[in-house]
Amino acid sequence: MNDQIAIHIEGLTKHYGDVHALVDLDLDVSRGEIFGFLGPNGAGKTTTIRTILDEIRPTAGSASILGLDAREASVEIRKHIGYVPGDLAMYPNLTGKDTLTYFSNLRGGVDWDYVDHLADRLDADLTKKVGDLSSGNRQKVGLIQAFMNRPDLLIMDEPSSGLDPLVQREFQAMMREVAAEGRTVFLSSHTLSEVQRVADRVGIIRHGRLVAVETVTALRSKAMRRIEFEFASPVDPDVFRSVEGVRDVEVTNHHAVLSFDGTIDALLRTISDRYDIVDITTREADLEEIFLTYYRDEEVTA
Ligand code: ATP
Numbered sequence: 001m002n003d004q005i006a007i008h009i010e011g012l013t014k015h016y017g018d019v020h021a022l023v024d025l026d027l028d029v030s031r032g033e034i035f036g037f038l039g040p041n042g043a044g045k046t047t048t049i050r051t052i053l054d055e056i057r058p059t060a061g062s063a064s065i066l067g068l069d070a071r072e073a074s075v076e077i078r079k080h081i082g083y084v085p086g087d088l089a090m091y092p093n094l095t096g097k098d099t100l101t102y103f104s105n106l107r108g109g110v111d112w113d114y115v116d117h118l119a120d121r122l123d124a125d126l127t128k129k130v131g132d133l134s135s136g137n138r139q140k141v142g143l144i145q146a147f148m149n150r151p152d153l154l155i156m157d158e159p160s161s162g163l164d165p166l167v168q169r170e171f172q173a174m175m176r177e178v179a180a181e182g183r184t185v186f187l188s189s190h191t192l193s194e195v196q197r198v199a200d201r202v203g204i205i206r207h208g209r210l211v212a213v214e215t216v217t218a219l220r221s222k223a224m225r226r227i228e229f230e231f232a233s234p235v236d237p238d239v240f241r242s243v244e245g246v247r248d249v250e251v252t253n254h255h256a257v258l259s260f261d262g263t264i265d266a267l268l269r270t271i272s273d274r275y276d277i278v279d280i281t282t283r284e285a286d287l288e289e290i291f292l293t294y295y296r297d298e299e300v301t302a
Contacts, residue, residue: 005064014044033201038192066152096141136167201215226259227281
């Protein structure tokens, strides 16, 4: 096994009766990278995570984590990872600090200076009972619990839910620091904007299938633009569609919006031959738009 690989997943499949929650999923995550695991609700993200952590058994396939077999070495693996489940169970009557003490006892001690440092950064109040905290503030305790042992691999299932934007930014900085130290982050999310900000690579899962794995840089280099036109008169969408590189044309009366990765000169010539252009705005497409454009087919047919 290549020791540069943090997570290796092969043919992972999970059926719940007729529900094919995971279908033949293959994936490698390298050490030192931040991998964004992106998909809508119900796509199979949690099932993937719980299977590789041996909380549920796959119908077929296997996984290894940090070079260890996910099933045979699941106890050993837990010593080296930090995990933020989607629904971390905590005792409501314990304070944040007591909760972290409880988790640290399971793992053989913790560096409290580091815990205080993390709590400071996330603006977490560890003196209150977790049952009295808002879900976002409770989530901070969950994050600290995952980071506090400086694990080799962090596996987090929708960890940002409920965090306000400032805290999210700090959390993203914390993930980047983990990766800079050669440790690995596996981040499941349904929000592309978050993944786009922090991940090196992104895998997209829909209906239990991994439909794409790309580096964020490669996605950006698709260099797609969103272009909006205002015309003097109503326009025919087919005129746009005839130009190479045009996708996702939306026309309403005098107004057209489209995605474009071709030669702008060719586009403008074709259009200005037919119509009077009143105004144009153009900007770089964000990843959400790139994804929707490039992976729409998979979404429809999967
Ligand atoms: P979310 O963001 O909503 O948690 P997810 O991508 O994590 O979504 P999963 O929770 O992995 O998705 O669910 C994948 C599919 O498997 C869904 O269709 C879900 O309804 C189904 N599923 C998950 N657990 C079970 C179960 N115990 N019994 C039956 N079906 C299940």
